[in-house]
Amino acid sequence: MSSVAVREEAGGRIAALRVSSVSFHYGDLTALDDVSLVVDAGQVNVLLGPNGAGKTTLFSLITRLLQPRSGQIEITGRALTSHTREALGQLGIVFQQPTLDLDLSVAQNLHYFASLHGISRAAAQASIERELGRLNMLDSINRSVRRLNGGHRRRVELARALLHDPQLLLLDEPTIGLDIPTRREFVENVHALASERGVGVLWATHLIDEVDLALDQVTILHRGKIQASGAAHAVMQEKGFQSLEDLYESLTSAGGEA
Amino acid sequence: MSWWRCLMGITWRELLRFTHQRGRFFSALVRPLLWLLVFAVGFRAALGDSIIAPYRSYVTYQIYVIPGLVGMIQLFNGMQSSLSMVYDREVGSMRMLLTSPLPRWWLLTSKLLASVLVSVFQVYAFLLIAGLFGFVAEPIGYLYVMPVLLITGMLLGSIGMFLSSAIRQLENFAGVMNFVVFPMFFLSSALYPLSSMRENSELLYYLCSINPFTHAVELIRFALYVQWNVESLLWTSFATAVFLTLAVWGYKPDRGASARAR
Numbered sequence: 001m002s003s004v005a006v007r008e009e010a011g012g013r014i015a016a017l018r019v020s021s022v023s024f025h026y027g028d029l030t031a032l033d034d035v036s037l038v039v040d041a042g043q044v045n046v047l048l049g050p051n052g053a054g055k056t057t058l059f060s061l062i063t064r065l066l067q068p069r070s071g072q073i074e075i076t077g078r079a080l081t082s083h084t085r086e087a088l089g090q091l092g093i094v095f096q097q098p099t100l101d102l103d104l105s106v107a108q109n110l111h112y113f114a115s116l117h118g119i120s121r122a123a124a125q126a127s128i129e130r131e132l133g134r135l136n137m138l139d140s141i142n143r144s145v146r147r148l149n150g151g152h153r154r155r156v157e158l159a160r161a162l163l164h165d166p167q168l169l170l171l172d173e174p175t176i177g178l179d180i181p182t183r184r185e186f187v188e189n190v191h192a193l194a195s196e197r198g199v200g201v202l203w204a205t206h207l208i209d210e211v212d213l214a215l216d217q218v219t220i221l222h223r224g225k226i227q228a229s230g231a232a233h234a235v236m237q238e239k240g241f242q243s244l245e246d247l248y249e250s251l252t253s254a255g256g257e258a
Numbered sequence: 259m260s261w262w263r264c265l266m267g268i269t270w271r272e273l274l275r276f277t278h279q280r281g282r283f284f285s286a287l288v289r290p291l292l293w294l295l296v297f298a299v300g301f302r303a304a305l306g307d308s309i310i311a312p313y314r315s316y317v318t319y320q321i322y323v324i325p326g327l328v329g330m331i332q333l334f335n336g337m338q339s340s341l342s343m344v345y346d347r348e349v350g351s352m353r354m355l356l357t358s359p360l361p362r363w364w365l366l367t368s369k370l371l372a373s374v375l376v377s378v379f380q381v382y383a384f385l386l387i388a389g390l391f392g393f394v395a396e397p398i399g400y401l402y403v404m405p406v407l408l409i410t411g412m413l414l415g416s417i418g419m420f421l422s423s424a425i426r427q428l429e430n431f432a433g434v435m436n437f438v439v440f441p442m443f444f445l446s447s448a449l450y451p452l453s454s455m456r457e458n459s460e461l462l463y464y465l466c467s468i469n470p471f472t473h474a475v476e477l478i479r480f481a482l483y484v485q486w487n488v489e490s491l492l493w494t495s496f497a498t499a500v501f502l503t504l505a506v507w508g509y510k511p512d513r514g515a516s517a518r519a520r
Binding site: 067084087 | 263270274275355359361
């Protein structure tokens with residue numbers, strides 16, 4: 001923290017993620033148009049949108065794989081452009097596509113990631129055991145990733161995203177390809193993380209049943225524009241829909257905007 | 259300290275991957291050994307023996323061609339490494355690397371250094387086998403050449419890294435072999451002295467003499483005989499700086515190289 005300028009909300013609260021008026025274009029194609037959203041600490045914000053809505057572009061901007069042409073992104077109050085290192089240090093990510101090295105063991109994969117964050121080997125070992133233990137994966141620590149099933153690989157990726165104790169977790173369609181019980185377990189794990197550790201979570205998906213209507217925030221993105229955002233139940237009430245599926249269908253069909 | 263841990267982590271991973279990919283190690287050796295033990299025998303008859311610097315006496319063609327084949331190992335390793343970067347970018351592990359909080363130039367340089375280290379292992383394995391067949395350089399030259407291999411490896415790796423930043427899809431990488439690797443290799447002093455080239459074509463001689471790979475090979479050739487080729491050292495260092503800068507530029511977020519495939 002120390003010397004880094006951190007923007008606090010009124011009341012001393014710092015948002016885990018603040019995206020302000022961000023736009024991005026691929027040539028003539030507008031991928032994101034004036035997108036703003038906030039993820040508070042301990043909050044799960046489910047980013048819903050069909051394929052091509054701009055979810056992956058938004059994630060690429062938050063992870064600084066791409067640079068926004070306009071707007072600003074702050075992670076725990078640190079601007080991504082001016083305090084890149086501090087901001088990215090607070091970020092844990094599970095990408096849509098698996099990124100584990102299949103030839104290496106679980107421990108080797110996790111140690112590699114810890115080194116990318118400059119974590120010492122001893123500290124990394126402690127974090128690895130803690131996170132794998134929490135996800136009931138400690139028995140697999142020395143197994144080759146190639147021998148793990150899809151659900152266990154995803155758990156390892158979640159453990160990896162948490163090794164450096166991030167304040168913001170980005171999940172880019174992490175449950176794609178998982179069976180229903182494994183998906184449910186993954187969703188429960190992430191909600192437990194948010195409530196127990198106060199981690200802010202931005203969860204991109206198009207699987208609406210992953211939203212906890214009572215607890216989660218939702219942001220519906222379509223054709224690069226935010227169509228609705230807020231507490232799931234409040235958004236449904238405001239737009240006059242009984243189910244989130246119907247609201248989503250309505251906002252993301254053709255032109256959007258219910 | 260965290261920068262050092264990052265470098266060690268990337269190097270360690272590269273070495274682990276290397277040990278898991280023994281096929282890659284052997285195929286990297288088969289190519290230059292075929293050139294040395296088959297192709298060079300035929301070429302020897304055509305080119306004959308000659309005296310050129312740094313050699314102090316007539317040398318056989320096999321002896322002449324060894325530095326070029328060392329360069330070939332590093333050239334192909336550099337391209338293989340960049341091929342794996344294109345693949346990594348497509349499957350996502352490159353994205354994981356680039357989202358580390360450490361500066362991007364350091365992450366890319368660390369990845370490059372790790373890959374160079376692997377190529378140095380391959381080079382020494384090749385030199386050992388060549389030695390067993392009786393093709394040896396100055397004994398002390400084997401030590402002398404080590405820092406040179408780091409420089410030449412960095413040059414060839416950074417060319418590969420720059421290319422990987424510009425290539426959108428894995429399928430396009432085949433073109434690199436035709437338009438970059440083969441011209442670089444054949445338009446160099448790897449297989450024939452530039453003096454021979456000049457006798458037949460002034461234009462080709464000129465192209466060879468500005469090819470960074472020629473200077474990498476000459477740097478290796480002189481180092482194996484415990485000499486420094488200052489011109490080649492300067493040229494190689496300059497080209498390394500240029501291509502490394504271009505590679506880092508190619509992976510800048512505002513260039514979007516890491517996400518263009520999506």
